[in-house]
Amino acid sequence: MLKEKIGSIRLGKLSAEENIRHFLGKIKNEDGKINAFIKINDNAIKEAKEIDKKIKKGKAGKLAGLAIAVKSNINVKGMTASCASNTLKNYISPYDATVIKRIKEEDGIIIGMTNMDEFACGSSGETSAYGPTKNPVQPDLIPGGSSSGSAAAIAAGFCDIALGSDTGGSIRNPASHCGVIGVKPSYGLVSRYGLIDLSMSLDQIGPFAKEVYGAALMLNIIARKDEKDASTFDVKIPDYTKLQLETLTIGMSDDFKKLCDKKIYDEAEKKVMEVCKENRWNLVKVNLKHVNLAVQAYYPLCYVEFFSATRRFDGRKYGFRIEDACGPEVLRRIIGGSEISKAEHKGMHYRRALKAKELIARDFNEAFKKVDIIISPTVPRLPHRIGDKINPEQMYGYDALTIPANLAGICAISVPSLKINNVPVGIQIMAPAFQEKRMFDAGHAFELA
Amino acid sequence: MIENFLWRKVSDEEKSELKKEAKQIIDRFADALKKVESEISETGLVKRDKNARDETANECDQEFRKIFLKNAPKTEKNEKGEFISTEKGAWK
Numbered sequence: 001m002l003k004e005k006i007g008s009i010r011l012g013k014l015s016a017e018e019n020i021r022h023f024l025g026k027i028k029n030e031d032g033k034i035n036a037f038i039k040i041n042d043n044a045i046k047e048a049k050e051i052d053k054k055i056k057k058g059k060a061g062k063l064a065g066l067a068i069a070v071k072s073n074i075n076v077k078g079m080t081a082s083c084a085s086n087t088l089k090n091y092i093s094p095y096d097a098t099v100i101k102r103i104k105e106e107d108g109i110i111i112g113m114t115n116m117d118e119f120a121c122g123s124s125g126e127t128s129a130y131g132p133t134k135n136p137v138q139p140d141l142i143p144g145g146s147s148s149g150s151a152a153a154i155a156a157g158f159c160d161i162a163l164g165s166d167t168g169g170s171i172r173n174p175a176s177h178c179g180v181i182g183v184k185p186s187y188g189l190v191s192r193y194g195l196i197d198l199s200m201s202l203d204q205i206g207p208f209a210k211e212v213y214g215a216a217l218m219l220n221i222i223a224r225k226d227e228k229d230a231s232t233f234d235v236k237i238p239d240y241t242k243l244q245l246e247t248l249t250i251g252m253s254d255d256f257k258k259l260c261d262k263k264i265y266d267e268a269e270k271k272v273m274e275v276c277k278e279n280r281w282n283l284v285k286v287n288l289k290h291v292n293l294a295v296q297a298y299y300p301l302c303y304v305e306f307f308s309a310t311r312r313f314d315g316r317k318y319g320f321r322i323e324d325a326c327g328p329e330v331l332r333r334i335i336g337g338s339e340i341s342k343a344e345h346k347g348m349h350y351r352r353a354l355k356a357k358e359l360i361a362r363d364f365n366e367a368f369k370k371v372d373i374i375i376s377p378t379v380p381r382l383p384h385r386i387g388d389k390i391n392p393e394q395m396y397g398y399d400a401l402t403i404p405a406n407l408a409g410i411c412a413i414s415v416p417s418l419k420i421n422n423v424p425v426g427i428q429i430m431a432p433a434f435q436e437k438r439m440f441d442a443g444h445a446f447e448l449a
Numbered sequence: 450m451i452e453n454f455l456w457r458k459v460s461d462e463e464k465s466e467l468k469k470e471a472k473q474i475i476d477r478f479a480d481a482l483k484k485v486e487s488e489i490s491e492t493g494l495v496k497r498d499k500n501a502r503d504e505t506a507n508e509c510d511q512e513f514r515k516i517f518l519k520n521a522p523k524t525e526k527n528e529k530g531e532f533i534s535t536e537k538g539a540w541k
Contacts (some may be wrong), residue, residue: 118456126454293485296478303475327456328467336471349475352482355489387453392474395454 001212002066002160009055009065016048016055016065016109016441019160023067023111027158034134038072039080040112051107061106062221066412068103069153069162072113073120075194076100079110082126083119083196086325087313097194098229099163099205099222106221111159114149118167118330121200121306122146123398124384127329132386133134136177137424141383144174144398145209146198151178161218162208167198168298169379169402171206172414176378176426179416181215181443184402186433187409188233190219191226199305200231202298202406203298212415212443216240219436238437243444250276250442251286251371254338259292260380263306267418268377268427275449286367286374290359294403295396297356300340300349307337332392357407364408368432373442376401378414378426401428411436415446 002279008014019088024044031037041047043183044067054060070076075093077100082088096104103110117127125133125148133148135141136156147164156164161211164171166184175182183206190205197203220241225234252272257265276283310330315321323334340349367374380400384390405412410433414426427446431439459467518524521533 122454124454129456132455248487290485293482296481300475300478303471326459328459328463329454331459331464332467332471335468336475339468339472340475348479352479352485355485356482359485359489387455389452390454392470393477 002209002211002217002376005160006064006066009162010060012055014065016051017045020044020048020067020109020111025157026156030156031158033139034136034152034156035131036133036149036156036158037069037112038115038130038149040111041079044109044111044268047109050217051109054107061108062217063103063106063108063161066108066160067111068108069111069114069150069159069225070100071116071150071162071164073116073165073196073198074100074163075196075316076110076113079113081113081196081304081371082130084116084130085118085322085330086129086320087119087322088319091319095194098191098226099342100194102222102224107222108161114147114162116149117146117170118327119196119306119310120146120167120170121329121333123169123348123395125149125152125174126315126386127327129327134386135178138422140385141423142177142386144177144379144383146170148174150208151175151180151182152186153244154178154180154210160209161214163218164204164208165195165203166402166406167202167296168304168406169399171208171403172378172412172426172428174396175208175414176416176428177383177424179424179426180208180210181212182206182414182426183215183219183415184405184412185219185436186224186411187406188231189235189411189434189436191222191224191229191232193226193228197305197309199299199302200309201305204406212243212413212447214438215413216243216440223436233434234347237436240437240440245279245439245445246438247280248372248438248440248442249282249284249357249370251284251367252372252376253286253288253291253367253374255291256289256376260377264377264380264382264425265422267425268418271417271449273376275446277443278449284371286371288360288363288367288374288404290356290363291404293356294360294407295421297353297360297402297407298399298403299336300353301357303333303337304340304350305337306333307341310334313391360404361408364404364410364430364432372431372438374430376428376430378402378428382420382423382425393422405430409433411439413439413443415443417446417449
């Protein structure tokens, strides 16, 4: 239990150095089979010793001595931020992303940079130029993506908390497949400064942890307005870690049911009904009639914004020219984005997608007038075997249930709640924008069930 | 044709296949989104009234405008005032 571990570190029963040495040993012995990390922080033990001195003086921060793994698209000064691509394989971050600065201010120790789908383009963890990440629960299966290494690192017990980024489900999807907690914060809650973007209007950095408490603790540290990211909001941040069991009205939607494997949806619905009964929550149906357009709206937006974001990777200032160094999925998105940009004078792609995005957001706004939270399974199907043949639209379908939250700008958490064929299946809990406290409280109820 | 999603170096043949495939995907998605055209107008997206552009131009912060024009590598003037000249074709 993380809360108890933090207490032990504060009381000197466990040193930061011991904690870090434990994880480094485990990574050394076991990560060869998982491939969760791309780079380990060589200074981690030195940093832990410094933090131990602060702990002894009673001046340590809230994350003192904890091992934090970071997705390879977030800048950590002195570490590689390769985005799991040959394009940036030699790129060393010259600065800390805002989230990293805040973690360091609270004495968290960055243990290493995790594997991911190349430039976050993927939902399976297979598109990394460093080789696929394996699912620690069943290593022949995909762990999900794109934050594959961060989810796997938590599931394998390689760190205390990890950071990922979520554009259409890249935190929640691997959290579901690996059986861990994953949080996509509301758009504008967490600074994106220092995140190498996939789609800037949708990206959010968020935490992975074994328990809701760990994710809540991390979000409390990283959530705040940042002058370096104009899209962040100045909202009141409550203490997310004070988890309570509240009385809630829960919404489920048949519009999600239509997008989901029947067995997964039925089992999830059964679980939700059980939890509602236990907690005396009211369960009602809500109408989200445009969510069936989420995938089709998301990809044009993502393709174009990614195409635009990658124009800086021209090999002149750093790295290699992306089109010469990347794998097929990244290239497909660059080509797709370029095609849309060329054809957009007809307004068929990007403008239509923006309209669908707005309709989806309105559906959620209406639904949240009737309910406190909306629940669905996190991923509509079980993970495939690594290397299995799968077409792009099937792959994009993995995110059919997670994309709507990104398009609507709301917050969502995946909590491991079921096992089907011995594979973990997460339940997704969505709450209105900036209602993360309510989302964590509901997540905690599922955790206890 | 792409077999799976594992990373590999992209051949020229695969590159042209990807181009074809990307175009098919975006066209299919655009077709699926056709129905939104009748459900929402563009004004709902950007929330501006008919004359918003002119009004905004009239309300422009003059200090901002001055600095902005000073930053620009090339400006020109016409009867409406000074403006930034970003590109000039051989036809002019």
